[in-house]
Amino acid sequence: MSWTDERIETLRKLWENGLTASQIADELGGVSRNAVIGKAHRLGLKSRPSPVKTAEDNSEAKATPAKAGAERTARPAPVAKPAAPRVPTPTPAAKAAVPARPSAPAAPVSRTEPEASASVAAPAVPPAEARKPDGPRLVSIGPGGFIRQGPGDQQAPIPPAPPRRRVPAKPTPEMADKTSLLDLNDRICRWPMGHPGEPDFHFCGEAVNPGYPYCVDHCGRAFQAQLPRGTRRPPPPPPFGGPRVR
DNA sequence: CCCTGATTCGC
């Protein structure tokens, strides 16, 4: 597959949005993570916190001859590589294929800049009960606070891990008016609707509550007032009948 | 092991 203007633009956007190279590769489809990184560098997009130390800010680096030899300026032994066509690992099925990883330690929030980052970054996926805006019951009672549910009361089953998509997301008619990952900017609500990987996964798309990454409605869901100190929260139901009383 | 981005270098 070639780098059309469109694909390059997508790459740019996603890269600057803080998505990982793998995610971008998935999104584009037909390219590898390496291809994305390579292209990004060629485009001059580089520089994002890399796990690998680039700058030799170590003063000892110069002072250590042995280390200097291992430096990548001169590659030691390129050597002949016989037949080692790297097996591209067909489909590691049990991987999450989310556009914006919920678990995101990669939370792009901290990627760009501590300050203005909050608005641009893809958000962590909100608590499960909040993902269904039309759901009747709210279980969250505030930041970090959740009412324990009884055993028979569980609601979110196991999210089956969708396989990684190696094919470009086809714009379907019914998705035409939905807000896709690519449509996100700091002015529209990025509240996820549905689950990443589902065919109709999209984002809210309303105008944001100024200063927040969500619209007014979803700000209300994302940022719930803390209960006053000393407020007793309803005790969780004892598991399986609770402790024996004697 | 998995992931990440960076770099090199044959094509």
Add this chain to the structure above:
DNA sequence: GCGAATCAGG
């Protein structure tokens, strides 16, 4: 220019 191979840190 492209991207697989490789490196190196987390």
